[in-house]
Amino acid sequence: MEEQELTQEIKPPANTKGLGRWLKDNLFNTWYNTLLTCLALVFLFFALKGFLTWAFTEAEWDVIPANFRLFMVGSYPQEQIWRVWNAIYILSVLMGLSAGLWGGLVLRFAVALSGVWFISALLPVELSTRGWCLGAIAMIAVSFFLGRGRTSLRPWILGGWILSFPVIMVVLRGFGENGVLTSNWGGLLLTLILAVVGIVVSFPLGVFLALCRQSNLPAIRWVSTTYIETVRGVPLITILFMGNVLIPIFMPGLDINQVLRMMIGITFFSGAYMAENVRGGLQGIPRGQHEAAQAVGLNYVQTTLFIVLPQALRSVIPAIVGQFIALFKDTSLVSIIGLIDLLGVAKSVIANPDWLGLQAEVYLFAAVIYFVFCYAMSYASQDIETDLGVGKH
C-alpha cells in the first residue's frame, strides 16, 4: 500500500502546464509582449488572408498540371521518356538496397520517395505514368528486402552508387542521333543533373585544392591559391558566360555541348568555395594530431586520410552542405545562357500564349520544388551531424 502511494501520480498545480500556460509564459507575459503578439497576429491575419484569397479564388492553378511534364523533363521527347524512368529505376534499386543495408536516414528517404510515387500514381495522370510510378515503388520495396541484413554487400553498393553516375548519363543520352540530345534535357531533370554533377565532382576537387593550399611545396600552394582566389573573385554568371562563349572558341573542332560546358563551369566555381570550407576544417585540427600520427609511424597520405580529413570534414559539414544547397540553387543561372532548367521552363511556360500573365503561380510552384530539395539536403545534414555528434564531442 505504502509503495502505491509513492508512485501515485501527483498532478501538476493548476495552470502550470498546457497550451494556456505556455501562451501566458511566452506571448503574454508582459504588457509590451502582449502588444507585440497582438500586432503580429493582426499582420499575419492580413498577410495570410491576402495570400489564401489569392491562392483559392484568383490563382489559376491549371497551368501547373497542364505543363507538369515540361516542368519535370523540359523538351525531353515523349517517345524516349522510358530513358528517364530507367534512370529512376536504377536509383530506386540502389536506394532500396541502401535502405535495407543501412536503415536510418536512407530508409526514411526511401519511404518518403515511395510516398511521392504513390501520391503521383493517385493523381490524374496517364495510365503508363501510373504504371511507371508503381513500378518505382516496387523496385524500392523489393530491393529493400533483398538488401536487408546483408552487410557484406555494403562496399558493392557504394561502388554501385559511383558507377550509377556515368551509367545514368549514358541511359539518358543514348547514342548518336537516335538518342536524346543534351539540348533536349530540361526542367527538374536538368537541374538535378547539373546539381548532382556539381556536388559530386566539386567535393573531391575542393578537398584536393584545400590540401594543396596547405602544402609545404610553394609551387603547388601558389597554383592552388591563385586558382581559388581567381574563381572566388568572379561571379558565377561570368564564369558560365565565359564557359559558354570561350570553350567553343578555344576548341573549335570539339563539339562540347552546352550542358557539359555548364557542368564544367559550375564544378570549377563550386570547387573553389568547397576548398575554402574544407581549409577551415583543416586549420581547426590541432598540431598535436599530426605529431601523434607521425609518432605512430603514419606517413603523409595515411595521416591525411585517416587522421586529419575525417576530423576536418566532420567539423565543416554545415558549411559544406550550405555550399551544396547554394550550388543547387545556382544551377538556375544556366537559364540565362539558354538552357531550360526548372526556372527556364517556368519562364517559357509564362511565354506560352495560353498561359500569359500567370507568373505568380508558376514561380511559386518552382519555388516549392526548390525548397523541397534544399530542405531535404538540410535535413540530411542535420541527421548526419546528430549521428556524428558534431559540436558535442
Next chain:
Amino acid sequence: MRKFLFRVSALILAISLVTPLLARGEEGILDKVKNRGRLICGVNKELPGFGFLGQDGKWKGFDVDYGRAIAAAVLGDPDKVEFRPLKAADRFPALQTGEIDVLIRNTTWTLTRDTDLGTDFAPPTFYDGQGFMLRKDLGVTSLKELAGATIGVTAGSTTELNLADTTRSLGIEVEPIVFEETETLYQSYDQGRCDAVTSDKSQLVSRRQSLKNPDDHVILDVTISKEPLGPVTVHGDNRWNDVVSWVVYATFFAEEHGITQANVNTFETENPEIKRFLGTDDGAGMGKKLGLPKDWARQVIAAVGNYGELFERNLTPLGLPRGVNKPWTQGGLLYAIPFR
C-alpha cells in the same frame, strides 16, 4: 640567324592565324548541315507567339516554324532541327562561333548588324514597329500629349534609344523607367507604376491580353521605329544565306499563289513558275541551283504551310493584326522574288 628565326616565327604565326579560317572555309554550312543530318537553329524561348516550349515539350512559334521550314528544305524532314534557346546578348557570338547554323530570334536588321557584326540577313519575316500602350482613362491620343509621363522600357534594347530619339525630336520630356526583365515591365505597368509602356507593337498586343483588364488599355496608332525581323546567318557563307532567303521567299510565294499545306501535294497548274516552284517541271530545277533537293519548296510548304498559315497559326491567336505583313498584292510588304 636572328632574321631567319624572326621569319620562321612570323610564318608560324601567320599559319596559325590563317589555318582556322581555311578550316572553316573548307565546308560550307549547307554541307555541314547535310552531313550532320540536323539543323541547329537559335531561337527565343520566351516570346509569346514567336518562340516558346509547348506543353508537350515541343518548340512552338513563328520563328521556330521557320527553323522547321529550313530543315524541311535541306533535309526533307521538319523535325531534323535542334533548337538552341538564346538570350539577346549571346545570340550573335553563337552565330559567329558556328555553334548555330541560323539565328531566327526576332532580330532587327540594321546597318551596323549587317556590316560590323559579321552577320548576313535573310528577308524579314515580320515587319514590326515600336509603339506605345497606355491607360484609356489618360485620354492621350498622340505622342505630344505624353509630355511629363513616366514610360516603362526594357534595358539595353533599341527600344530605349528610339524612345530618347523620338521625345527629343518632338521636343517633349518624358521620364523613362528602365526595367531589366520584360515580365517585370508589364507587371509594374499593370500595377500603375508607370503611365505608359513602349515596345514592339507585336509584344504590346500580346501582352495587353495578359493585363488584369485588357480593355482599360489602348495601343496608340503611332509607330516610332521600323523593326524588320528576320533570319540571320554568319557573314561570308553566301550559299547558305541563299538557302535561308529562298525558304523565306517560298513561304511568300506560296501565299501569293494560294498554295497551302493542305493542297501542296495535289496542286495542279500549268503556270510554269509554279511548276518550277513545286519542282514538277522537267527543266533545270531551282533546287539544284540552291544545292537542295528538287522538291525543297514543296517540303517547306508541306511542313509549315505558306506565310499566311504560319501567321494564322502562331500570331493571330495573340490578337495580332496582319498589318503590313501581307502579300504585296494586298498592299503589304511581302514580295517574293521570281522563281526563275
